[in-house]
Amino acid sequence: MSMVTDRGGVLDAQAQSRIIAQLTEELGARATQISAAIELMDSGATVPFIARYRKEVTGGLDDTVLRNLEVRLEYLRDMETRRAAILSSIDSQGKLTPELQQAISTADTKQRLEDLYAPYKPKRRTRAQIAREAGLEPLADALLADASADPAALAAGYVTAEVADVKAALDGARDILTERFAEDADLLENLRTFLWNTGLVYSKVADGKETEGANFRDWFDFNEPLRTLPSHRVLALMRGRQQGVLELRLGLDPELDTQVPHPCVARIAAVLKLKGLFGLDASPRDKWLGEVCRWTWRVKLLPGFETELFSRLRDEAEAEAIRVFAMNLKDLLLAAPAGPKSVLGLDPGIRTGVKVAAIDRTGKLLDTSTVYPHEPRRDWEGSLETLARIVRKHQIELIAIGNGTASRETEKLAADLMKRYPEFKLTKIVVSEAGASVYSASELAANEFPDLDVSLRGAVSIARRLQDPLAELVKIDPKSIGVGQYQHDLNQRELAKMLDSIVEDCVNAVGVDVNTASAPLLARVSGLNATLAKNIVTWRDANGAFRSRAKLKDVPRFGEKAFEQAAGFLRVANGDNPLDCSSVHPEAYPVVERILARIQGDIRTVIGNKEALKGVSPTQFTDDRFGLPTVKDIFSELEKPGRDPRPEFKTATFMDGVETLKDLTVGMVLEGVVTNVANFGAFVDIGVHQDGLVHISALAEKFVKDPRDVVRVGQTVTVKVQEVDLQRQRVALTMRLNDDAPVARRSGDDAGAGRSGGGGGRGRDRNAGGGSAPAPAGGAMAAAFAKLKR
Template sequence: MINISQQIAQELTVNPAQVQAAINLLDDGATVPFIARYRKEATQGLDDNHLRHLEQRLTYLRELQERRDLILKNIKEQGKLTAQLQSAIEQADNKTSLEDLYLPYRPKRRTKGQIAIEAGLEPLADALFNDWNLDPDAEAEKYITSDANFPTTKEVLDGSVYILMERFSEDAPLIQKLRRHLLKQAHISAKVVGENVQGAHKYKDYFQFSEKLSSIPSHRALAMLRGRNEGILQLSLNVDPHAESSELSESSAEQIIRDHYQLHVNQQLGAAWINRVVRLTWKVKLGLSLETELISSMREAAELEAIDVFAKNLKALLMAAPGGPKVTMGIDPGIRTGCKIATVDATGKLLHTTTIFPHEPQKHWQKSIRTLSHLINEHKVELVAIGNGTASRETDTLVAEALAELSGTKPAKLIVSEAGASVYSASETAANEFPDLDVSLRGAVSIARRLQDPLAELVKIEPKAIGVGQYQHDVSQSQLSKSLDAVVEDCVNAVGVDANSASMPLLSRVAGLSRTMAQNIVAYRDQHGAFQNRQQLLKVARLGPKAFEQAAGFIRINHGDNPLDASGVHPESYALVNLMAQESGMAVEKLIGEQQSIKQLTAENFVNETFGLPTIKDILSELEKPGRDPRGEFKTAKFKEGVNKLTDLAENLILEGVVSNVTKFGAFVDIGVHQDGLVHISSLTDKFVSDPHEVVKAGDIVKVKVLDVDVKRKRISLTMRLDENASSAKPEQKRPQKAASKPAQRKPRDKGREQQPANSMMGNAFAEAFAKAKK
């Protein structure tokens, strides 16, 4: 049996020694960010993506081994463990195969087959199975008993059928053959059962639908599953989608059962009995159980894709370029309730709040302009962040008019995503920060701060509430949370955290720190003042040497006692930096940032038993650009003036927009009309694209052309291929219609949010994702 480290090494295409070193570090309490950054010698350079996969597979394979040990113990206690069975169990590499093997030995409630065996009918079942020339009725008469369950030949023969049905349905090799067959050719079919149910129109593309199980995109899979959960759709597997349906015709699955047991009967006396066993085994036992299993696996695979898409979009959003430490005004637009305004200083400290009413019904337009102008001048505002919700474009026009009346340097205005702002406003974190501030005004503060530093502000919101995924409420919430938490942790530690200004939620995401430790850090600096060096962290309650080792390299102390504390150099490497400084003939504080002197240092000269070449190169790189921010340059999109709503759009109009969400079938782009448009994957670029993430990511600023606008259904079709014209870009009109006799073969095109009940997913074949789900 291959050991765990070897199996993971094969999956990652790396050396088993690398994997074992990473496992040892994880078992010792090390975090993924710490291992990826500061233990490259041990793992020989495994990055955070490798380590995340390794961590996930390690958990799965250890659970698999525990289950394997328990199964072997149970079968051994039954006295049924053979060398062949033990070998098969030990070679099983996933939970499904393991459970297939355990099925005949699993404790189960008393079945019809067991009742028949207890009544002594097993010899009859074996005899009829082995000799097809026997007359079933004549043989059954020998087994009639006074037992109420088997008083006639019919009941006796039924009992013998039940015995073989259960035996066949617990045959692991047969189950695996049938599973492979279904994955290869079966179709998942949907049909409407509640067309008049509220919300049924969202699923009209699936009212009579069929698609190959192995290739169905995950967004369609999740849409159908949601329709089933809402009582609108009924799902089933069709093992022979191209065959003429008939109750008398034999399915290909039944033929596999015959071939497996070589049951090629013809005119023998027992032929009808054998045929009945085969048909009932498939229809009553294996067909139903495999349909349930494979639809469940389809769901798991689709969820994996959905979670992966959400994670990629979240990472892009968190790693968006910060506006920087500038005085910022945040505006949470509203119509009837007014526009809430919050102004914060360069550090994010709240300076002022108010509410203006420029829109219906009050329409205090000029008064609102005067208020904005006054606040901008009074607080020397450098950035204006406008939430992208209701009335955002109208408010953008208001701000533009206010800025036009200003003299001198004017602040830049931007429309930013307000996703999750309302969640933050009502959260415990917001209540602790602003206990006396109205909930509606807290959202404006969040909008302002997320422009200054998206990462620092968005970590205060539960990742699921940020809303850059699809079907997020339909997937495993525990698995989604775990994946998104890993993304947040990786982003926070990639950027680094200022110990003297970071919030508790941001500090709690630092590798090695718990929520309690983060709270204690904030309490310590409130009581003792700003941290002067990293070593002071050890004075924080409950923050011991192990937590310090994991966290110190990701925590920054700016303008402190030691200039290295403001860098990504870990304290354990300070002595090595001192040697580098001596070699260069400069003091450490002079060497930091002195690129020419640093380039003259030879990394190989500093290799020793503790620090290898990868770590030394990282240190030199950090010294060249200490505390560098890995996030990109701050840029803004300029929405077209006069285009504020769907009815302002026209075919072939070219606009600038911001990518708000990326799915497996395309990218959604905010073009400033309160409804994101979809750039289908085929319209992202002239080249073939298998995954839209290869071309765009959330937060990218792109130019798009309008191809089609459906005002009634609130759908906008866009293209990033600016040479593509609306007249030639309507594939639904050009696609040949399916024959009337086969309407179920139609596949809906993924045009937009309304068509997809929530948001997202797949692109990879189901078979690949199915394999991941199995493991």
Template sequence: MPESLTVKSVNARLAEELEVGESQVAAAVRLLDEGSTVPFIARYRKEATGSLDDGQLRTLEERLQYLRELDARRAAVLASIEEQGKLTDELRAALLAADTKSRVEDIYLPYKPKRRTKAQIAREAGLEPLADRLLADPTPVPQDVAAEFVGGEVASPEAALDGARHILTERVAEDAELVGAVREKFWSNGSLRTAPWNDEVAKSPAAQKFRDYFEFSEPLDAMPSHRVLAVMRGEKEEVLALTFDGGDDAGYHAMIAATLGVDMAAASAATKWLVGTVEWAWRTKLMISARVDARVRLRKRAEEEAVAVFARNLKDLLLAAPAGNRTTLGLDPGFRTGVKVAVVDGTGKVVDTATIYPHQPQRQWDSAKSVLAALVARHGVELIAVGNGTASRETDALAAELIADIRAAGAEAPAKAMVSEAGASVYSASAYAARELPTLDVTLRGAVSIARRLQDPLAELVKIEPKSIGVGQYQHDVTPGTLARSLDAVVEDAVNAVGVDLNTASVPLLARVSGVSETLAEAIVAYRDKTGPFRNRKALLEVPRLGAKAFEQCAGFLRIRGGDDPIDASGVHPEAYPVVRRILDRSGITLAELIGNERALRSLKPGEFADDRFGVPTVTDILAELEKPGRDPRPAFTTATFAAGVEKIADLKVGMVLEGVVTNVAAFGAFVDVGVHQDGLVHVSAMADRFVSDPHEVVRSGQVVRVKVVDVDVDRQRIGLSLRLNDTPQRDKAKRPERGTPPRKPRRDKDSGRRSTPPAGSMADALRKAGFGK
């Protein structure tokens, strides 16, 4: 371990950041280093970590990696400077005190090997004494002093002064304290201005989605993630030109002058030259680096916020209520190519498929309904899942009419629900889908996925790359690696929070279980196919390449229902089975009598069964598991009922109260599907009768909500909704400008006093034009 940070100091810093005990951090770090996963540590090592939850552990894991990378870089920098023979005690102390990677790089800048610069050439020509003399005594005329240095490679006094200027410019550009101060000042005082790439581009149809940013400015430290990513996408598409403005240059000039020791107000002969050097250093070095730093920082912050939004939405979607093991008919809507139909039984097995053509141009409505009726009767269909893509509303109407006909005939009719299609096409064309459904056409696989999503969203969505699920905010503009790491963690936490049926789980689902790799998941399924269902958890150890460590990590999250030991159906880890036996011995009843016996279990005191290995937190969890073995943390299944006769935006009327499903939650509000092919926006200001800073406080993806229509723009395909059902259109319109009104006056930033102009119209306008949402 490098000398800059010992293990103890890393742990101390992590403890301070997480506001927990250092011993908790030390235990978590040790467990992570030993190969334990976050879900395992959070669930089964509560005594060691003091019950750190998965969120705290994810943060700890990320920060631990950063601090260790910082440590390694610091060690490399120290070694490099020492090798150059330039490492002083003061420099060592500064590096040891550096707490960020950028600070280490700032300090290292003067010693970093680089190509031969103009300043180095000037030093080699012997011009550094000239620069120092002009700084020390600005009273002589610069040309006169410079004339003393003419000769050799220095052709004239002007050339000598140019070399001296390059030396001083590099000196301030490599001053760690100054660079850091300039960076922070630029960030706190700076703004981002946007304009069309050029006049010709501004007139093109493709540029119109960015037109709200043709004259736009906003403070860097206040600009929200979605606007940052929107304008950067506009720049990437060569529609927008971005300018990072640090504010008044005078303040930066003063900082540079102070570093050099230049009195910019002095009436000395060299003052003009020195002031020019200060301005040159700002314009050619520090301003450029400050702009680069601001861009990197702005994008990093925007990406972090965008990834956080995506992660929250993905978690909500993965943990959406499952309909359960009921025979389901999936409908993948379409016009010309028809509606693809698949029936899956309670285990998700495909039992029938078809293609119907109820819509234009074929319009075989009655024939299509007959086919569906026959499938429902033949297979005892309990649920109908309708994909929410093209022709979804028309297909939903077909399903509704079918259900009405069945009820009219005196039979029990299935229920229907709209299901998100996001990522279904990705799954259909995937290699896994080809292996899982080899006899089905690619188009029919989508209907199968839609049906299974209703039965168990988590089990089906894990088969799709998380970023393809489509509940993100500008996810395609985020660095892929950053997004993937965060979303993979969300999926892992969700899967392990719910638990996995060992005898029915697919390879993709098993591969998300703590300690199980994709290769190991394939081995488990292969063993299961060869030997039959697992009867107990211990049998896992017979799977090739599944060793003791993998068993420790995964066993508690794998459920075996109807096996040899009822405890195997619970979240109790096999290592804690002795505690269950101890509880049974002291209770004097059998396991069958104890499981599910709420009165008996709640009368027990966890402390009476704790020991040195299994403390009160673990025993408390064991008792909870015995009360409801294998409990599912997901909510109860419900469906939204779309209003009859409301099938397109033109059918919407201001003041309508409708039921809908939240499809996406962003920093500025939530999108809701009310059954008209176009999601409506509930702006964050219309979510509650109180201030809401984060829409996730109020709604989550997949939630069924009732909303009031407060704004309808048929031409622009935009719908304004409110969760405040007592709102009136007049109240709403008084709170925000009408569509198409002139841009609002620039607002003054409360901290800096500078003005920034937000886009005209609602926030949804700008984001939709930039390609966000449907």
């Protein structure tokens, strides 16, 4: 198997073996599984296709393992490319010894590779190089080797026209040894591990920024160990530094930081096996060498480690924040759909009116209007008449109400409509409108509704996302949906890659009706892209609905490879072959034919009929191509074709009369919808225009390590109000309904993450703004909302 890197080069067999061995260890899979998965990926197969239709080949690796493999494979291939470049560079200098080659070949991280390469890396002219050019390297070597040497006496022999005096000679020797010490790979690794395990991040307010940086006031005098800082706290500190409010530094515990010699200086001497440098009876040479170690730490290593470890801290915090965002997005995309029902979408507004859009069971726009039930017009009766006319004309079944400004007031309007016209048998649901305005102003919306006002497009989006959240949300940049923390501070390339993969996995897990799907939805199907998706829609518009999956091959540029990757995820409802509406891949239709022949049945009577398959077993139909996992999947599909993995549709009911924070009282029990999950807890919409926070400690009676073990975005939950802060517009909630009083928490437990937007702000960064930090233990409201972003 050849292994091609992302840059187009081919890795040698040794590099391939290293990659497979490391992935095998990291992912807990067999080498044959890893090799097979990599070969499929390199051939153009997507993760959803491999996970579902190549189980025999990969030994059943699921999509989560395959996604991790995909990410790590890119890293390891980059590392192998860099390893080859380093070996070539050192070899060209004539300095590649067998020992060095072995060390480079076995390095298991990019950082270790760079540490080993540091002494040989071409660099700008340094002070050490200048000292070598002045002939001072023999002096440095002599002072390092001879414990009895007198530095001043030795240095006197090196005073020349280029070296002014003894001090200059000793300074040059110091610079040479400092560079040598600072490029010792084993020393760097030792210190790096020590600092990561014992180092602290210290934060203080920048001079003169006390007032300007008030949102960060709790970070003005703060420290915490590097390795225990949670991701949301790291990102808050980094944002404070980026805004010039905070100054951060790396240090040790104060008791260690004031030791003489400093623990890191002593460690430098110990790793380099330099003994007796810091005793009271140290010789002049030992004292001088001790100063070299101090200089190495203070001038050369500390600034570099501070930059490196803060970068690592940020990278790991960003990776965790991206993971949280991705999981929240997945929950939102896989939220329960209301299904094919006619919907009236209401996009709430006060002065600008409530925008109204009616759609049919397929999502087609039927009617629009704008009503003005609120200030300043207060045309309540006229609004009801307009809505009743639209509902009656289009036989509306559901009302979708956006959860933005005036949401509860508009919900009252819908409730009044239902009360006055019980014959309509309507159901009202409050829908998250995050990202709706982004879609409304997008090129996609303009192409879809060129003659429709931008404000009315939002109402259409709200209605459609009730019908099918996945189909509608794929039209919006995932970053605009607003279920992350500090999303604008993250690596945007990595964030986009992760979110795109989540969208792809969700779309393919559900499947797509090829005859009703929009181009953006089709573009997320395995094997398709924007061009092919557009070609499918164009062909459909010109020729009518697809009658079979096979007709997809008539679409321009829809080749065999695209068909292989996409066909199993595309559904043809009411087509010529019922299997085309299932997840059975066309390549496996012969297996179904064998099953039908054995039971002497017809596909139209067998599909969906579990009883028809009694008496036969999947093991009877395996062959060289289709193993037991695939045949079992086929049986499952025949029993229940086109199964939707999403949960059953149900909604929360907001309490009547509870519309603002002023309506809340401590102890009140309410239903709500989880809008965002962070590492420190969950935000819940309880219908008061400001999401409340359920701290991680209040999510369950038992200990909760990860909030997502208990709650998911979109989930309906029952909560109790613990505390209301009208001044700061904050609500503390608990899901431990037996709690009588707020739970006191350790300072900083929930520090530094983004807060959820209140009342459904559209597509904004829910974490934009400053950060505040740990509150004193006790004071539940302060503790619960410490370090949340406004």
